[in-house]
Amino acid sequence: MASGNFRTCPTTGFKIHIPAQTLIQTNAVTAIVFLLVGGILGLGMVLTRWQAVHLLNDEWFYRLLTLHGIAMLVAWIIFFEMAVLYFASAIVLSSRLAAPWAGWLQYVLMLGGAALTAVQILLGNADVMFTSYVPLQANHLYYLGIILFAVGAIVGCIVFFATLVVAKTEGTYKGSLPLVTFGAAAAAIIAIATLSHGAIVFIPTWLWAAGIIPMMDAEVYRLLFWGFGHSSQQINVCAMVSVWYLLGTLTVGAKPMNEKVCRTAFVFYILFINIASEHHLLTDPGLSAAHKTWNTGYFMHLAVLASMIHAFSIPGCIEVALRKKGYTRGAFEWLKKAPWGNPGFSALALSLFGFGFLGGITGVVYGTEQVNIIAHNNLRIPGHFHATVVAGTTLAFMGITYYVLPLIFRREVAFPGLAKLQPYIFGIAMYVVSVSMMFAGGFGVSRRSWDMNGVDGPFQVNFGPIVDMALAIMGIAGVVACIGGAMYCIIAVATLLIGKKIEA
Amino acid sequence: MSVTSPQPGWWNTPLHKEEKIWITIAFVWCILITLAMPAWHLFGTQNAASEYYKISTEDFGFLTDAFIEKYTVGEDSGVPVVAPPAGADIFLRGQQWGWDPVLKLKQGSTYRLHLSSVDVNHSMSLLPMNMNFKAVPGWDNVLTITPTSSGSFNLICNEFCGIGHHSMNGKIIVDS
Numbered sequence: 164m165a166s167g168n169f170r171t172c173p174t175t176g177f178k179i180h181i182p183a184q185t186l187i188q189t190n191a192v193t194a195i196v197f198l199l200v201g202g203i204l205g206l207g208m209v210l211t212r213w214q215a216v217h218l219l220n221d222e223w224f225y226r227l228l229t230l231h232g233i234a235m236l237v238a239w240i241i242f243f244e245m246a247v248l249y250f251a252s253a254i255v256l257s258s259r260l261a262a263p264w265a266g267w268l269q270y271v272l273m274l275g276g277a278a279l280t281a282v283q284i285l286l287g288n289a290d291v292m293f294t295s296y297v298p299l300q301a302n303h304l305y306y307l308g309i310i311l312f313a314v315g316a317i318v319g320c321i322v323f324f325a326t327l328v329v330a331k332t333e334g335t336y337k338g339s340l341p342l343v344t345f346g347a348a349a350a351a352i353i354a355i356a357t358l359s360h361g362a363i364v365f366i367p368t369w370l371w372a373a374g375i376i377p378m379m380d381a382e383v384y385r386l387l388f389w390g391f392g393h394s395s396q397q398i399n400v401c402a403m404v405s406v407w408y409l410l411g412t413l414t415v416g417a418k419p420m421n422e423k424v425c426r427t428a429f430v431f432y433i434l435f436i437n438i439a440s441e442h443h444l445l446t447d448p449g450l451s452a453a454h455k456t457w458n459t460g461y462f463m464h465l466a467v468l469a470s471m472i473h474a475f476s477i478p479g480c481i482e483v484a485l486r487k488k489g490y491t492r493g494a495f496e497w498l499k500k501a502p503w504g505n506p507g508f509s510a511l512a513l514s515l516f517g518f519g520f521l522g523g524i525t526g527v528v529y530g531t532e533q534v535n536i537i538a539h540n541n542l543r544i545p546g547h548f549h550a551t552v553v554a555g556t557t558l559a560f561m562g563i564t565y566y567v568l569p570l571i572f573r574r575e576v577a578f579p580g581l582a583k584l585q586p587y588i589f590g591i592a593m594y595v596v597s598v599s600m601m602f603a604g605g606f607g608v609s610r611r612s613w614d615m616n617g618v619d620g621p622f623q624v625n626f627g628p629i630v631d632m633a634l635a636i637m638g639i640a641g642v643v644a645c646i647g648g649a650m651y652c653i654i655a656v657a658t659l660l661i662g663k664k665i666e667a
Numbered sequence: 668m669s670v671t672s673p674q675p676g677w678w679n680t681p682l683h684k685e686e687k688i689w690i691t692i693a694f695v696w697c698i699l700i701t702l703a704m705p706a707w708h709l710f711g712t713q714n715a716a717s718e719y720y721k722i723s724t725e726d727f728g729f730l731t732d733a734f735i736e737k738y739t740v741g742e743d744s745g746v747p748v749v750a751p752p753a754g755a756d757i758f759l760r761g762q763q764w765g766w767d768p769v770l771k772l773k774q775g776s777t778y779r780l781h782l783s784s785v786d787v788n789h790s791m792s793l794l795p796m797n798m799n800f801k802a803v804p805g806w807d808n809v810l811t812i813t814p815t816s817s818g819s820f821n822l823i824c825n826e827f828c829g830i831g832h833h834s835m836n837g838k839i840i841v842d843s
C-alpha cells in the first residue's frame with residue numbers, strides 16, 4: 164500500500180486510511196441530511212397528533228408519516244451504521260479498507276434506493292407506512308427502492324468483514340479484535356442475516372406489486388416481515404452498544420471490565436434476540452399461544468440478559484476509569500465529577516438511561532402475551548420505540564459525532580457551548596415525548612391515526628381532557644426535541660463549513 | 668481500552684464479585700419472567716386468542732351478512748344493530764372504513780366472536796378498556812368473550828388501513 168494513502172491521527176495515534184475516511188464522511192453526512200429531513204417531518208407528526216394544533220391534513224399526515232419512518236428508522240440509522248462499520252474496521256484496526264470501490268457501491272445503492280422510495284412516497288404512490296402490510300399496495304418502485312437499499316447495506320457489511328480479513332493478514336493489530344470492532348461485527352452478522360431475510364419479504368411483494376405473481380397471505384406477510392423487521396433492530400442495538408463502549412473510552416478512558424463477559428453478551432444478541440419477533444403478532448390469528456409464548460419468552464429473555472450485562476458493565480467501566488482519576492470519595496463522587504459538560508459523555512449517559520429504562524423495560528412488558536392486549540398498536544408502541552431507537556440509538560450516534568468531527572473530518576466542533584446543551588435538550592425532550600405517548604396509549608389512543616375523535620366516522624369517540632393534556636405535553640416536548648435535533652444538524656454542518664481546521 | 672486488542676489471556680480473567688452477583692441476579696430474573704409467560708397463560712383468565720381458522724374474505728363477508736340478516740334489531744348511525752342470543756357465534760367485520768354490525772350483547776353471557784377483515788389489515792380496539800385484536804383478511808380470529816360491564820363501548824381501528832383509517836369506528840352495546 165502506498166503510505167501516501169494514510170495519515171496518522173495526532174490525538175489517537177490511529178493510522179487512517181484516506182479512502183475509508185472519505186467513505187465515513189460521505190455516509191455520515193448523508194445520514195445527517197436524512198435526520199434533518201426526518202426531523203422536519205417529525206415536527207409535522209407531533210404537531211398533527213397534538214390535536215389542538217392538527218397541523219397537516221389527513222392525506223399528508225399519513226404520507227409524511229410513512230416518509231418519517233423510512234427517513235429515520237431506515238435511512239438515518241443505517242447510513243450512520245455504515246460509517247460506524249467502516250470506522251470500527253479500518254480506523255480502529257489502523258488498516259486499509261478492503262475494496263473502497265465496493266464501499267462506493269454500498270453508498271450508491273443505498274442512496275439510490277432511499278431516493279427512489281422517498282420519491283414514490285412523496286408522489287402519493289406509497290401511502291402504506293414503512294411496514295407496508297399487504298394487501299395495502301404501493302407502486303412497485305417503492306419496494307424496489309427498499310430492496311436496493313438493503314442490498315447496498317449488505318455490500319457494506321461485506322466490505323467490513325473483508326477489511327477484518329485484510330487487517331488480520333496484513334498484521335495491523337495483534338491478538339483478538341478490540342471490543343468495539345467485535346460489537347460492530349455482531350451488528351454486521353445480524354445485518355447480513357436479517358437483510359437477506361428482508362429479501363424474502365420484499366422481493367415477492369415487489370413482484371406482486373408489479374403484477375407478476377399473486378399476493379402473499381396477509382398473515383404470512385406479517386410473520387415474515389417481523390421476522391426481519393424486529394431482528395433487524397438488533398443491528399441498531401449492537402451498533403449502539405459498541406458506540407457506548409467507544410464513547411466510554413473516548414470520554415473518560417474507560418476500559419471494559421471483563422472482555423469475556425462483554426463479548427459473550429454480544430454473542431447472546433446474535434444467538435437469541437432474533438427470535439423474539441412474534442411479540443408483534445401477539446394479538447394476531449395464525450399462531451398458537453404456545454408458539455407465541457415460546458418465541459417471545461424463552462429466547463427474548465436470554466437476549467434481555469445480554470442487555471442487563473451491558474447495563475452493568477458500561478456504567479461499571481466508567482466508574483472504574485473515573486475512580487482511577489482520583490474521584491474516590493464516597494460512593495458517588497465519580498458520578499458527580501464525571502464530565503457532564505462533554506456532549507459525548509452526556510449523550511452516552513442519557514442514551515443508556517433512555518434505552519435501558521424507558522425503552523427496554525417497556526419493551527419487555529409490552530411484549531408479554533397478556534399485556535400486549537392493552538398495548539398493541541396504540542401510542543404505547545411509538546412511545547416505546549422513540550425511547551429505544553431515538554433517545555437510545557439516535558442520541559448515542561449524536562454523541563459519537565462530536566468525536567468523529569475532529570477525528571475524521573479534522574475540524575474543531577463549532578459552537579461548543581451549543582454542543583454542551585444539545586444532548587440534554589434532545590434526550591430529555593425525547594424522554595418526555597416517549598412517556599407522554601405511552602401515557603396517552605394507556606387510554607387507547609391509536610398510533611398512526613390522524614384524528615382520535617372519530618371525525619368522519621359513524622360514531623364519536625371521546626378520550627377526555629387528560630388525554631388532550633398528554634398529547635399537548637407530547638407536542639411541546641416534540642417541538643423541543645426537534646430543536647435539539649436541529650441544534651445537532653446545525654453544529655455538524657457549521658463544523659464542516661466553518662469549523663477550525665485541525666492540522667495533522 | 669475498547670479500541671485496542673485485549674491483553675492476551677483475557678478469556679481467563681476471573682469475574683469480579685460484583686459482576687458475578689449482578690449476572691446471577693439478572694439470570695435468575697430472566698428465568699423467572701420466562702416461566703411467568705406460560706404460567707400467566709395457564710393460570711390467568713384473559714389471554715390473547717389462540718383459536719383461528721383460514722377463511723376467504725368472500726366467505727367471511729357472506730357469514731357476516733347472514734348473521735346480520737338473522738339478528739338485526741335496528742340501526743345506529745347507518746350501521747345495523749344486531750342482538751344475537753347468548754352463546755351464539757357472532758361476527759364483526761372490518762372493512763374500509765368501519766366495523767359492522769353494532770353488536771348488542773348481554774352482560775355476563777359468553778359469545779364466540781369471529782373477527783376478520785374483508786379487505787386490508789385492521790385492528791379492533793375496544794374503548795375505554797383499551798383491548799386490541801387484529802383483523803387480518805383471510806383469517807378468522809376467534810375470541811371467546813364475556814362482557815363483564817354494561818354500557819356503550821366504542822370500537823376504533825388501530826392498524827393503518829388507508830387514508831380513512833381514523834374514521835373507522837364502531838360500537839358494542841352491553842345490556843345489563
Ligand code: HEM
Pocket residue numbers: 201202205206208209212228229231232235236239240292293294545549552553557596609610611612641642644645648
Ligand atoms: C426529532 C424528533 C422526533 C419526533 C418529534 C418524532 C415524532 C413522531 C411522531 C409524532 C410519530 C407518529 C406516531 C403515530 O402517530 O403513530 C412518529 C412515528 C415514528 N417515528 Fe418519530 N419522531 C422523532 C424522531 C424519530 C427518530 C430519530 C426516529 C428513528 C430513528 C423515529 C422513528 C419513528 C418511527 C419508526 C415511527 C413510526 C412510523 C409508523 O408508525 O409507520 N422518529 N414519530
Ligand SMILES: [Cu+2]
Pocket residue numbers: 761762764788789790824825826827828832835
Ligand atoms: Cu381499519
Ligand SMILES: [Cu+2]
Pocket residue numbers: 789790824825826827828829832833835
Ligand atoms: Cu385502520
